[in-house]
Amino acid sequence: MESLAIETTSSDLNDPLKADFRNFLYLVWKHLGLPDPTSIQYDIAYTLQHGEQRIIIEAFRGVGKSWITSAFVLWLLYCDPQLKILVVSASKSRSDDFSTFTKRLIYEMPILNHLKAREGQRDSNIAFDVGPAAAAHAPSVKSVGITGQMAGSRADVVVADDIEVPNNSLTQAQRDKLANSVKEFDAILTPKTTSRIIFLGTPQTEMSLYNQLEERGYRLYVWPARYPSQSAIEKYGRRLAPFILNNVARSPDLMTAFEGRGAPTEPLRFPDMDLLAREASYGRSGFAMQFMLDTSTSDADRYPLKLADLIVMGGIGSDLAPVSLSWASGGEQIRSDLPVVGLQGDRLHRPIFISKDFIEYQGTVLAVDPAGRGGDELAFAVVSMLNGWLYLRECRGLRGGYSDENLEYLARAAKRYGANTILVESNFGDGMFLKLLTPFLTRIYPCSTEEVRSSIQKEKRIIDTLEPVMNQHKLVVDEGLIKRDYENYNSYGQDQYHKYQLFYQMTRITRDRGSLPKDDRLDVLAMAVAYWVEYMGKDQETAEQEHKDALFEEELDRFLEDAYGDFKTYSNRYIWNTA
Template identity: 40%
Template sequence: MTHDAEAIEGALQGDFRFFLSALWQQLGLPPPTPAQLAIAEMLQHGPDRLIIMAFRGVGKTYISAAFALWNYFRIIETKVLMVSASKDKVAEVTIFLKRLLEETPWLARLRPQEPKARWAGSLWDLNCPTDIAPSMKALGIDSQLTGSRADLIILDDIETSKNSNSAPNRAKLVGRVTTESESILKSANGQYDLYDDLKLPKRVVVLGTPQTRDSIYNTMVIEHGYTSFMWPARYPANPTIYSGRLAPQIVAGLEQGIEPGTATDPLRFDDEDLLKRALGMGKSSFSLQFMLDTSQSDSEKFPLRLSDLIVTAVNPTSAPENIIWSADRTNLLKDLPHAGLPGDYFYGPAQIQGEWGPYTDSICYVDPSGRGSDESVAAYASQRNGIIYLHEVRAHLDGYSDETLKSFLNGCVKYNIKRMLVEANFGNGTVCELIRKIAAEMSIRISIDEESVSGQKEARIIDTIEPVMNQHRLVFNRSAIEWDYNSNAELSIEKRIAYRLIHQMSYINRTRNCLRHDDRLEAVAGAVRYFQNSLNLSAALEIAKRQQEDWEDFLQWELEDPQASVEALARGLNLEQRRAARALRESYNWIHRR
């Protein structure tokens, strides 16, 4: 090896950031971003029980895989156990590592030479003396970890929305991770010391993004002695919520006067990109997964805010091209009662823009229930230009009786709705068949289908409705809110409150079974979910498109029939009216030509 080659190899062994940059170059990627370099530095120099929390999309998985390679590059006898959230992630990491080993020239000396060396799947050896434990073992978090041995344990995004959705699940996960990691980790006084120059013991390194306010990563810090390093996507306005765990680079930036809200890693996600993600995900999910904020303020614990709605009289058949929200006090609807959080109010529209026209699509979503304390609910909603209008909610306590199903179908007639979706998690298709039978008896032509839903109900509802409300694209009919407040008058006030849609909307959170009743809110969420593919429409762009089409049509008519076009302009006819007038004129001329 030449002197220059020795110097380069020494630099690669001595600085993981340099090693990471070289790997990224080998892969044809841009140089590591500031956040990636900060994570790399902490991986190299951090404590022996370390948790790195960073925003989604920063590249934690690939950085941790590169860290495993760097440890092999320094001391090839190292034994590494990588634990990921799923088997798919394990396969992804394994393929990534093997590709680097096979395609990177300066990693050639690590490749196994023995014919009997293990190389298949997620368990393999490198070019080192044979040992019972493989050089690399990659497993899913649900796999059998007992019996493994390692010098370095890397736990990559082991907390998921599924395995952390309840307190017992989180406690089980924390206990398994902490206890088994300590039993798997080899002692520090063996035949070689992985971190001989740093004099550190064997290590457990965790990289992840919190999936719940009660994240296991917080528990591991508070109860099990782990040190946390946190890199949010934006400079936070309130650094104290991170309890002294913010990355020193973030703290230094704030002390130097960087404006809170500025992107911390603009090469990865700039301010505009983060704004789009915040709108698309909803405030609470963005706060958790991009800002790493696991604090429990009411505005985040209860993410559906009435003040994000637009409340007005909703027309049953048509809507304006755009409707504008504003929290100006002139739009505050003080006279509208509700059972929501104190200090949260309804607002009317600040402005209505463009021409009125028919809805693009409408839906009736039914959440059925058997007889008992739960309600069978139908929510009626329409959409135009990416804005969803809730017309009405109907709810009955008599299960799916003929009277209830007739009421639901009559609502479809009232709002000219041609499609009904029924939640499939109840009745095994029975409800759909009953509705079809009654619709035939009533001579109502309507498409009736089932929709299967899965996952934790509360999270599903919030993740569906919150982004739409944050963007002020959900309009409630004032009469629907008034009906909701006065419904179930025969019940005691304590029972009535739990049935109200507005109460359910205000007090839902991500805790399982947090509401006594959620039927009305679930039906509304189902209707909103039906329109999700339409929400990328922009009302402003649709208005501009319509105006351009209007102008081009007028110019075309001006060329074909100048007198008629001037008459239409003088009478203030819109595009559809002009087209109807033109068709009538053409029919008249055709008849007289005959």
Template identity: 55%
Template sequence: MHNVVNQNIPEELKDFRNFLYLTWKFLWESGAITAPKPDPTPVQYDIAHYLQTGPRRKVIEAFRGVGKSWVTSAYVCWRLLLNPHLNFLVVSASKDRSDQFSTFTKRLIYEFPLLRSLRPKQGQRDSNIMFDVGPAGISHSPSVKSVGITGQLTGSRADEIIADDVESLNNSLTHALREQLSERIKEFDAILKPGGVITFLGTPQTEMSIYNELNERGYEIRVWPARIPQNDETYKGNLAPMVMEKIARGGQARDPVDPQRFGDEDLNEREASYGRSGFALQFMLDTSLSDAEKFPLKLSDLICMPLDPERAPVKLAWSSGPEYVIGDAPNVGMAGDKFYRPMWKSNDMAEYTGSFMFIDPSGRGQDETSYAVVKMLHGWLFVMDVGGFKGGYEEATLKGLATIAAKHKVNEVWSEPNFGDGMFNELFKPWLRRIHPCTLEEGPRATQQKERRIIDTLEPVMNQHRLVIDERLIKKDYETASNPRYSLFYQMTRLTHDKGALAHDDRLDALAGAVAYWVEQMAQDADKSAQDHYDQLLNMELEKFKENILGSSLGENEQTWVHL
């Protein structure tokens, strides 16, 4: 596996772990690594051993922040020290990410005295993104080259491909994006030289991670989570042996796997910041979270159609038939979850009962000031708009909210009361008076755990298929979310009953607030409401018939035509 060409290498350095120690010591002395001592952590040593001895096709999944890219940069240097004629191709989700890898590798070569012999010579390629090492022979391919996964892969040749975080949230959020990523990964086989090595370094970004499919393509997957998992069966036999040894020696669930890197207190803080589902992906590498019991809110329970701002059909019918799937909408839901158009809708239209807006102001940090506009008709709730603004007090935010209220002819606005003791409403009132005068109040103060409150509000309405989404909102929500995790439908499909399940739930919380406003009136039977509507239309027609046939000069004793 080593392909040793440089016979001057001491025997000790033919073990990559020894080379890694010397590299870490150099980085520690230079101040690049801040640690009590220069030793790599046990997990870093374990990853190093797997890089050296693992199969030719392997996937290294390790918790965020463990330093797997730094370890692998050192590995590339070590491999070139043993055999300077090798060609490495570094591929990442973005060109910038892969460039960072190659730049760090080149800096090690230039600054680490042990690698002095690898410095490029005059006339060789010598840029941060494409360079040769000094002893390398003449080749079309550089010793190290970096490229983005969507960049020009064709024409490259490599002995080893390092796929460093090729999956990002932006390129794997929807089914279509994951399909595109999967096809790009297949090109690695056309680039790789005979007997070459492909190593994936990654952290799953979604529950439908592309890394889960690599097992079927002949890759061995090894996983190092940040904590000892409560159920090792979740990892389908892919847990690193060192983690299994910790369990066998009596390690308790949730004990840190690499306490030198992240202790229990540090991990608790990160779990609070990321949210439980985000922490499960980024630190526990757990992609098994798509159980129906854990994620009760599903896109498939919604009805999606273009909505008229003034009126809506008096009755709708839902179906999950394949012919009703909205295939061209950006779908950020779980695998198999889809948006559906109505199977049937009444030709009779009626004006909405009312229009309501709920606002959840942001306090500080990365939260959005989110809003939701929901209208009602005959027991159906029609979601006209949901979105968010960065900031809570800014004039642009207040004016924008008032403009949205005017656009949808909102009758009443409620704001989340757990914020600033009414300060938001006092700031918002002048803008509403100026742009769209309507009732503004604080909503009822929430006492229940947020996640359970949102689920308890939305799940019954969605399960009955009474929540109708403006089809245009799907694309708008996807495009206006500054980060996919701010998307309404991403938040909807990742919410669990666990406290702190999501790091960001602003848009979903606003929608739940708007739906809760109408819940009391939802108790009425939708079929009865529709029948009342038909009865009203019939009475109107009878009145017209009376006037046209009998005239308007009936006597006082002839109150209605049925007495004639």
């Protein structure tokens, strides 16, 4: 790698701080009272100094990317005070935190005191000059959010620090908007051979922006939390940091240590037990993405549940539904007005045909997963059945466990949707939850209840239940539910809320145990669908013909009654007398 950030002189080489950013990083860490930088932190620092003109630093969460890069910005100004640096983050507050931290170090570290802004220079936390800087339109350091006002800015170095977060990359529309926003960086960059664009981050989706940037000429470097297996190394390809590859070449056992999981790459800060705990919290797919930096979705069977297999329509929250429907995937059927949290290319579709005849549902179940303590939700789903189609009318999670408010809410939901049966997952509490719920049902909406117990691995059970129904396009979803699920009315943090969304869970589940950090809503949907599966064998055309025959008989009865009075009495008498 060749340094493109600054032009070094012979005098610079005599200054160990200017010659090697790692020396500077060591002093910053000591000033902050931190332990010595780790091997990976030093390697990231080396890559920042000597990396290509357009570079992506992709490392697992907690490794210290932002702190290292704050120190790198100071080092650049220490070496060349005339540089102009623009810091961009997902939000204005995040980028301001970066520049504020950087400015504070200038005022606290003696070796940087000469960089303090002088009288007449800009000196705010979001845009400041360094003392030796000549007068210029652009400040030495400026911070801005990715959706903020970047037009008109000029910079020699653009630092994009964690611009991809869940709430700006979850849907395809958001990903497209983010991809267009970063194109502005090339207009901001000054036309110098030493100008650079540096991205730092952790992928948030399987369709991460960082993967797209590779196609635009960026070099991506990856530092995972564990040493990957040989097959995984081949999948990473040239993305894997040389530091990781060199260590594996020297010690191949690193790939298979700790019962095949792979040795931690940061064993002092993130030992094996710590990583196991994080994997349990994030789920396997989440851990693979945010700690192993694996965004691969090449195996189509890995995520078997697709939003494109659903039928989406409005109005199914009422008591009536169409006698028949037809699914199609043409361009006219795509629902571009609804948020899509599926993987790349996934879409939502409206039906191509809706019967003009609407009748009442043949039955409705409300399924409840009572494991509603700690970080889990008290989740429930309402699914009705009509002529072989299943209608998902509601699915949500309640916080607060078994509170009276939640128990009353469930009882009133059963009444509102006319549930015939309430299903309760009994693996938890040995029937305790049903005993708590029964008094509320007795007072508000008496209906039958049924406990459900399962011994099959959860992920396999969910997929085996939902996949065939969805593949046959027999699951119809209320469009209002899709909007509510995306808005996620429960107050979760920005890096957590998507994990509680039903349709995020649906499109991210795999057959691996623990593949989802949260699966409550998807679990109750599968429970409700499983209840109706035995009724799904009824042939659609037969059901529709039976409905037409019933309508014909009703019309015939009305006609004969108008013509003869009580036709049944008349008919019986006629047959009796003839006999």
